[in-house]
Amino acid sequence: MGKSDVVEKGRTSAYTEGGGVKVWIKEKLEDFGFAISKTQRRFALALLLPAVVVLALVGVFPAIYCGWLSLTNINLARAAAGFKYIGFENWENLLRSPYFWNSFKITLIFMIVAVSVEFVLGLGIALVLAGRLRSKFLRTIMLIPMIMAPVVVGLCFYYLYDGFFGIIPWMLRKIGILGGNIAPLGEANIALWAVVAVDIWQWTPFMVLILLAGLESLPVAPYEAAQVDNASKWQVFTKITLPLLRPVILIAILLRVIDAFKVFDKIYVLTAGGPSSATDVLSMWTYRKSFLRFNISLGATVSLIMLYVVLIICVFLSTVLTLERKRG
């Protein structure tokens, strides 16, 4: 029996058994070039099972449980009072809270500004270094900010930003940018930018490394053709480099967006959400509701909203990425 016979037989039996999902899975497998027998398919599913179980336990179950928590009024500090199902009251309260929307806005600002600057800087540095940075040592050095624990980064910058003996305010005062009695983390209109700057310091090397790897793997032929056509550097960059690099850019941005949206550790150490509510991102809000007020249900509701937002962003960016691939 040849390979094509197996495929044909499998398709017929699947149809006759009337299993819609099975047919769909089989067709998808065939689309990806996996034409396999029923036994092989069962074996493949058995191999997948442990991963599916683990994923269900650490991802799916907590998400469902979180959904249930959001429909109750559990407060660990008032366990004696018990808890009950309250429907969508938490959601309603949350969506009506000006503090929640303020946190949402701050989180979006943090994410957009940090990732944009990291991308622009990262691309610029990658373009400068492309083909020049051969030293593995230098590439390793670039990893240092990334491999530092965010809490350590937060603590270092807490002291660097200190209004009294921190070197950053001292330098800013020397060049006349900062007033005499101002500390970056203590001023409501500066604190968010000070925290964004720390994120940029830590994660720009990540952008550099990904984009540098992307640039160094681009095909040479289009560049040779552009040289023959006497294209300017700007034309080469906009018409060849950027379009070819687009999938890498999208992946880098996707990873950073997810990470920046759920930023917590640095803000917790640097400002704890203050001054006032200037750096009160959603993760900080969730932490405060869950672990300072022990309102687990409200904390779960905010977590779910964060999950949905990240999912929407991921779906959007991965759709763009897929379209790019198809176009490519």
Added chain:
Amino acid sequence: MSKVRKSLLPVMLSVLLVVCFIPQAFAAEVSLSDYIEAAKVSHQHLLEWLAKVSKPYRGTTIRFITETTPPSDWTEEAAAEFTKYTGIKVIVERQAHPHLQEKALMDFSAGTGIYDVFNGDYSWTGKYVEAGYVIPLDDYLNNPNLTYFDYFPEDFYAGFWEGTSWKGHPYGLPYDSVIQYMFYNKADFENAGIVDAEGNASFPRTPDEWLADVKKLHNPPKLYGTGIQGKRHLSVVCEYLPILWAFKGQLYDSNYNVTLDSEAGLKSLKFYKELSKYAPPGATTWTWDQVCTALQQHIVAMSMLWDENYGAMEDPTQSKVVGQIRYGPVPSYTEKPISHYGGSSLFIPASSKKKIAAYLFSQWATSKPVQLLGVGKGASPTRRSIYTIPILRKMYPSFVATDKAAPVTGWRPRIPEWDDMAEIMARELNAVLAANKDPEAALKVMATEIDKILTEAGYKK
């Protein structure tokens, strides 16, 4: 004759003792080493008694969760002796203030029984008792087989006992005396000419005098008038409350009607804002930790701070102001100055599986000899008899201040909803200090939100 001699012998001996020792007692006060030696002997007796009663628990390991404070350092250091005699191993887990509650409450609510002794803030008493997370200690305290004859609970300041009791039952053993009052640098006061008729530093008695003195002392960047615990954190609430009381204000009245947005509230908050202008840059990101460092490093001339930091001021390895710091009550317009009580006690969680071993350890850690031996090494005693020792009062001027302040402390609410209220206050107070929010608007927001909490919890009639 011999009979007469025999009956006279005790009289003669007594006369001899009086003749020999009374002049000595008047000639010189008892030295510190005498007290230390006496405490060592008492400690030895206590340990021997503990060794007997703890036999069934030999080999047990208990876990003590506490805040990262000087008294915890001392307990951890001294616990080796306790383990040596009782065979009960003690694991001390230290956490920063907010994390302490996170970890403990998670354990208690899940009933896992990880922790056996919990050093809890008195303001949490209501929350933990009402939730059934901690056990009453009456049965243990009244059991002579479990409580040392010389434990003497009456020695604790009455207010400390009251703070850790709920509905007439004691739930914790007072462990850490934490009273917030003023720390000020005597030399700076004298240099700035803030002195009395005899040329000694003169401490302000009213908020007006306080602000005036801060202005005189303010000489940036060399020296700042005051430190501020201005971070969006419990610290800013703890610092503001004594100022509110100083202006005769209260959070709410006896019927739970919020009075925070009264005239007294507004005056006090405006005063706090004004005071913050004389603090070092970035003080709006400070908690009590940074204020302690600023005093030690002579960055600020005075500040409000918890008394448990007295040892840090006198430690030459970390302090530039050894011998210079003096202590006083928070300047106030009230008849008696009100300092802020923030002490903590050792509670036994209901989920603990080693409650008796935990009680024996708690009793040892709060006993007089252990507290006395820890003076200057981190201990912040909760027993009045230690604060009245003359030599210690001379060595540590904060002892005089604590002894004066303890009977007239102001308390933050102990109702289970207090943490919710504190979070709102921290946000708004920090907004006034760091984001130029109008004090009146901030008080309105605080009052409205606190009123909502009290109404929903059913306190308001």
